[in-house]
Amino acid sequence: GAGVSQTPSNKVTEKGKYVELRCDPISGHTALYWYRQSLGQGPEFLIYFQGTGAADDSGLPNDRFFAVRPEGSVSTLKIQRTERGDSAVYLCASSISGTSDIQYFGAGTRLSVL
């Protein structure tokens, strides 16, 4: 079956603009995660969904970042008033049920804020 799909693969935007990043998890996976990976660093946790609800959003850096998963499948990460420091690769992962499950990653969206 298909893996985790993320669109777009690349996004270039200007400082101050709004962006949406989309994640399609593996079918049947109830848990979904967003991570952010800066150049030369490992991924850093942003938010964890169990079904439709955000079970832990403690990694979101500030209130410009928001994520939704309205039907328990596709998720969208939304960033308002983008800043140059938001430039990074945003990775989505999914797992079967959550705690201590293997997480499968998408290829990521490379966001560049000019």
Add this chain to the structure above:
Amino acid sequence: QKEVEQDPGPLSVPEGAIVSLNCTYSNSAFQYFMWYRQYSRKGPELLMYTYSSGNKEDGRFTAQVDKSSKYISLFIRDSQPSDSATYLCAMDSSYKLIFGSGTRLLVRP
């Protein structure tokens, strides 16, 4: 101090060499330990997943966990140019993965 420390490399070895990659960690609550491989402009791909102290082998890869020393290792035997990638260690904090910064490996033909 980061919860997970990993030497960034780069590590350059000739084809056929044995490669040793390592991470140390500070949180004794970590129970699950993983190694991911990440090719350039791709997402992390799981290589090894271990729970307890000891060794786990899968083909050319061996993962080793020493919880008493808070130290994990990945060994790659008979390394191939196709193994050239960034290797990330990761630890499971319930559902949240805590990653090292990754080690870049280059296997020269």
